[in-house]
Amino acid sequence: MKKTTQVFAYLIISLLSFSTTWAQNKSKTLAKRPAxxxxxxxxxxxxxxxxxxxxxxxxxxxxxxxxxxxxxxxxxxxxxxxxxxxxxxxxxxxxxxxxxxxxxxxxxxxxxxxxxxxxxxxxxxxxxxxxxxxxxxxxxxxxxxxxxxxxxxxxxxxxxxxxxxxxxxxxxxxxxxxxxxxxxxxxxxxxxxxxxxxxxxxxxxxxxxxxxxxxxxxxxxxxxxxxxxxxxxxxxxxxxxxxxxxxxxxxxxxxxxxxxxxxxxxxxxxxxxxxxxxxxxxxxxxxxxxxxxxxxxxxxxxxxxxxxxxxxxxxxxxxxxxxxxxxxxxxxxxxxxxxxxxxxxxxxxxxxxxxxxxxPGYLQSKKMPGGVFEANKALTEAKSALQKEFGSDKLIIGSENSQLYIDHSLVEKLAINRKKLHQVILAAYSKIEGTSTIIDMQDVANSTLIQPYKDLVTNGYNPARSGDFMILLKPQWFMGGKTGTTHSTLYxxxxxxxxxxxxxxxxxxxxxxxxxxxxxxxxxxxxxxxxxxxxxxxxxxxxxx
Structure with a gap:
């Protein structure tokens, strides 16, 4: 009888130990999804x-x-x-x-x-x-x-x-x-x-x-x-x-x-x-x-x-x-x-x-390259060049996100070649310090950009909402004010x-x-x-x- 009681007690202890271990393991089981x-x-x-x-x-x-x-x-x-x-x-x-x-x-x-x-x-x-x-x-x-x-x-x-x-x-x-x-x-x-x-x-x-x-x-x-x-x-x-x-x-x-x-x-x-x-x-x-x-x-x-x-x-x-x-x-x-x-x-x-x-002011104080791009001056230069070349300064109808929007109906009316339009805008912007290049958003593949940058520009381009030409500045140049900073580039x-x-x-x-x-x-x-x-x-x- 004493032996039977000992065996029974051992089984109870083992069962309790198993139950405790099972409960602990269950609590550690990762939920299927977080709350x-x-x-x-x-x-x-x-x-x-x-x-x-x-x-x-x-x-x-x-x-x-x-x-x-x-x-x-x-x-x-x-x-x-x-x-x-x-x-x-x-x-x-x-x-x-x-x-x-x-x-x-x-x-x-x-x-x-x-x-x-x-x-x-x-x-x-x-x-x-x-x-x-x-x-x-x-x-x-x-x-x-x-x-x-x-x-x-x-x-x-x-x-x-x-x-x-x-x-x-x-x-x-x-x-x-x-x-x-x-x-x-x-x-x-x-x-x-x-x-x-x-x-x-x-x-x-x-x-x-x-x-x-x-x-x-x-x-x-x-x-x-x-x-x-x-x-x-x-x-x-x-x-x-x-x-x-x-x-x-x-x-x-x-x-x-x-x-x-x-x-x-x-x-x-x-x-x-x-x-x-x-x-x-x-x-x-x-x-x-x-x-x-x-x-x-x-x-x-x-x-x-x-x-x-x-x-x-x-x-x-x-x-x-x-x-x-x-x-x-x-x-x-x-x-x-x-x-x-x-x-x-x-x-x-x-x-x-x-x-x-x-x-840019901070970088310049440390003798490092960088600067604030004169965006208004560049746009004025571009419009003047377009007037001289094509007889109209109304071709650029908007500027957002470092991109220029072109009046397509006016381009068609004046029978302007897109490649020539690109060249005139590039030449005008290149006169302003800080310009790297101007990218034709419809022809990124044939630009002079390295492939990683081509991918970034392509991924950001949506023909229904993006501009025709992207203004790419040199590293650490941006369009903004003389104080503070900004962002938006591919660098x-x-x-x-x-x-x-x-x-x-x-x-x-x-x-x-x-x-x-x-x-x-x-x-x-x-x-x-x-x-x-x-x-x-x-x-x-x-x-x-």
Missing amino acids: LVVGIVVDQMRYDYLYKYQDRYSDNGFKRLMREGLNCQDNHYNYAPTVTAAGHASVYTGTVPAVHGIVGNDWTDVATGKKVYCTEDSTVTTVGTTGKTGFMSPKNLWTSTITDQLRISQNFRSKTIAIALKDRGAILPGGHTANGSYWYDSKEGRWITSTFYMKELPSWVQKFNAEEKALKYVKQGWNTLYPIDTYVQSAEDNLPFEGKLPSEKTPTFPHALEGPNPLEIIRSTPYGNSITKDFALKAIEEEKLGQNNNTDFLAVSFSSTDYVGHAFGPQSIELEDTYLRLDRDIAEILSYLDKQFGKDRVLVFLTADHAVAEV AYDTHVPLLFYGWKVKPQELSSRTSISDISTTLANWLGCMEPSGSIGKIIPIAK
């Missing part, structure tokens, strides 16, 4: 910013994504020109402007000659404020997005919410089927949307707007997060090629943020990122994202890095401070996701919509951006082989088990098993 995908686009973030400020980042923001995730170290845009709208569209469609149609922030419609803003839509109206800042939708986007495809794959039981200060930074990532895309209206400091998505703002958005967070942020003013003499990765704080915020006499700290409309100035401070983060976390909570047994998607774009970068440039203390504060915002997001879901139930990716050039300083994946299914890995921005949505579709977007051309990025 939530969070896409983060940092506007104008160059790849090197991951490392330039690395020693000053916390352990829980950018460094955590790099330490615990997949770091695609040679990730580039595969088209030109590189601008915000085209970048956001390309990240989420897995294709290029030649296919998805968003060739720039603005363009001239070739058929009508009308200037078009990327997300304009006169058939919808503003929700959340008065005025036309909400006359927006994704109707100009020709393809589906990964956010669309994920909803389709779940029979629209899941949710997509997209958020950015810029309308284009929210609308294009949200795709055609977003439950809500929200952007910031600076007239009253509110988050708004359009009737494309809903008839009135959800109560939680109205309550958030009523808190007047934007005004509270700007009232703090903007001083450096740390003592200013510790910003050794940046140039000194008062340089002639830095821009100034409204109502300020010098581009120096502390910034009072007391311009004519402080609610607009917030865009050009780190607080624009912080209020975006606040709104994004509130959206997860109130929309109950990741809590409905489906895979939801939150698309967030941090726009203030672009505003600050344009005004002050990559070597400014303002930009360094903005990234140090953004690192804290990202750390807060990751911490929130940990508490709500756990790392293995959330998939996060981070990239940028384009990178940026150095400020690596504009195309090389971060790409980090973190969380569900992702193990620590550094990938040095080339990836393109088109690979993001294609990879997400593969991992999530849904169809890739309708125009997708990307490849699946390999991950460590």
